[in-house]
Amino acid sequence: MTKTQCILIIVDPHADQHPAVDRGMLLAEQLGMRVDLFVCDYSAQLVSGSFFDSDKFKKAKVSFLHDNKQFLDELAGPYLDQGIDVTTKVAWDRPLYEGIIRQALHSDARFVIKDTHYHSALSRMLFANTDWQLIRSCPSPLWLVQPERKFTRPVILAAVDPLHEHDKPASLDIRLMSEAFEIGDALDGEVHIVHAFNPYRDPDDPDQIENKHAEALTALADKLQLPAERTHMHAGNPADLLPQLSTDIGADLVIMGSIARSRMENAIIGSTAENVLDRLGCDVLVLKPKGFISPVTFKTVPKGAIFAD
Numbered sequence: 001m002t003k004t005q006c007i008l009i010i011v012d013p014h015a016d017q018h019p020a021v022d023r024g025m026l027l028a029e030q031l032g033m034r035v036d037l038f039v040c041d042y043s044a045q046l047v048s049g050s051f052f053d054s055d056k057f058k059k060a061k062v063s064f065l066h067d068n069k070q071f072l073d074e075l076a077g078p079y080l081d082q083g084i085d086v087t088t089k090v091a092w093d094r095p096l097y098e099g100i101i102r103q104a105l106h107s108d109a110r111f112v113i114k115d116t117h118y119h120s121a122l123s124r125m126l127f128a129n130t131d132w133q134l135i136r137s138c139p140s141p142l143w144l145v146q147p148e149r150k151f152t153r154p155v156i157l158a159a160v161d162p163l164h165e166h167d168k169p170a171s172l173d174i175r176l177m178s179e180a181f182e183i184g185d186a187l188d189g190e191v192h193i194v195h196a197f198n199p200y201r202d203p204d205d206p207d208q209i210e211n212k213h214a215e216a217l218t219a220l221a222d223k224l225q226l227p228a229e230r231t232h233m234h235a236g237n238p239a240d241l242l243p244q245l246s247t248d249i250g251a252d253l254v255i256m257g258s259i260a261r262s263r264m265e266n267a268i269i270g271s272t273a274e275n276v277l278d279r280l281g282c283d284v285l286v287l288k289p290k291g292f293i294s295p296v297t298f299k300t301v302p303k304g305a306i307f308a309d
Contacts, residue, residue, distance in 0.1 A: 005033045008109035008140070010100055011075065013039050013068050015115070018075070019147040023283070024113040025079050026151060030186040034085035036107050037076055039068045040099035042092055065090050097133035101296040109140040116144035116277065116284070135258050135273050135286050139294040141179065142286045149282065154189040154252035156180050159242060159272070161257075162195060162216035172257045172289045177224060179285065180255050189252075192230040193221065194245055199235040210235065239275040246282055255285045 009024035021037070028035045046060045072088035079086050089107075093099030104112050116131050134142050158180040160173045177193070184191045197213040214233060221231040232249075234241045238256075246254050258273045273286045 005031075005110040006036055006107045007031075007033050008036045008038055008100075008104050008107050008112045010112065010114040011037055011039050011072060012115060013041060013071050017147060018115070019149075020113045020115045020143075020145040021075065023143070023145045023151060024111070025082075025084060027111065027113075027183075027186070028084050029082070031182075033110060035079070035087070036103070036109070037072045037086060037088045038091070038100070038103050039072055039089075040091045040093050040096055040103065041068055042094040042096075042099075061092055065092060095130075095133075097130045097137065098296045100130075100134060101138050101294055102298050104138060104140045105294075105298045111143050111285075112138055112140045113143040113145060116146060131277060132274050135277070137294050137296050138286075139288060139292055141288075144277065144284045144286070146281060146283055149252055151187070151252055151283075154184070154187055155192065155250050156184050156189050156253045156255065157192045157194055157242075157246055157249065157251040159238060159254065159256040160193050160195050160217075160220060162220045163197070163213060172287065173220075175287050175290070176255050176257060179287065181224075183253070183285075190230070191224075191226065192232060192249060192251070193217075193224070193226060194232040194234070194242070196234050196236055196238040196241045238272045239279075242272070242276050243279040243281075246280055251282050253283045253285060254280055255287065258286045258288060 007024050007028050009020055011018060011021060024035060027033065041064070043064055046057065046064060068090045069088060072090065076086040076088050089103065091099050091103060093102065100112065100114070103109075112134070114131070114134070131144060158176045160176060162173065164170060177191075180191045180193075183189060195213065195217045197209070199209060217231060217233050221228070232245055234245070242254060242256075245251075254276075256273050256276075273284065277284060
């Protein structure tokens with residue numbers, strides 16, 4: 001692990017608490033990474049209030065960015081004193097998820113860490129909230145932080161698919177386990193794996209299907225040297241099983257993959273990560289398959305956007 005790797009922590013300048021900052025700084029300290037604290041913000045009021053006066057607008061925008069930068073510098077101060085390599089960055093950009101992805105690409109982020117919160121039924125129906133958009137489009141590993149978790153000796157649950165029934169490539173399971181053990185080793189955590197399977201794939205012989213999945217999961221667990229008590233297999237929908245199992249074992253972090261789908265599939269189905277996000281009481285780390293290309297690129301910066309280090 002080298003310090004050239006960056007953890008990009010997304011900060012909400014309007015929030016009172018910043019659990020993502022606490023989590024990201026803990027990881028940076030234990031993994032030996034540098035940190036970019038990042039505020040991406042935009043004010044429609046400034047735009048509308050100075051529509052006919054471009055000079056007034058430019059001055060207001062610079063002041064707006066300066067205030068956010070000053071806020072971040074104050075937030076970073078105690079961590080700099082601890083010896084963590086912290087840089088503060090601000091951007092005038094929208095929509096928020098695109099601004100975050102552009103900065104992640106610019107920083108070559110090893111992790112993107114962001115606070116999460118409950119999403120209303122309306123936002124879930126419209127797929128309009130930032131977290132879901134990031135799950136779909138962020139190329140970097142996306143860590144969504146739940147507040148009020150100390151994260152001391154964390155229990156880590158990785159959702160694997162050894163037979164790749166859910167279209168997950170084998171390489172994605174390797175990435176999941178690599179992340180799980182790297183984080184677990186750094187934080188003195190405990191790694192579990194879970195596999196949910198469809199028992200109705202062969203309704204004429206359900207026992208054969210279960211045995212096939214059990215053999216594949218056991219082979220993976222043996223390869224990883226995981227004891228049986230930390231290896232879990234259940235029949236059913238992962239979106240239903242993961243929240244219950246994470247509660248049962250006291251998971252602090254669930255690691256899962258997010259598979260690139262067509263726009264129509266996303267609109268109708270969504271992914272397991274999206275479906276369980278509001279049902280998990282712990283952090284979630286979402287990984288993309290190798291070679292994933294985000295539809296958002298750094299070249300798609302909107303006209304008038306400003307990035308300031």
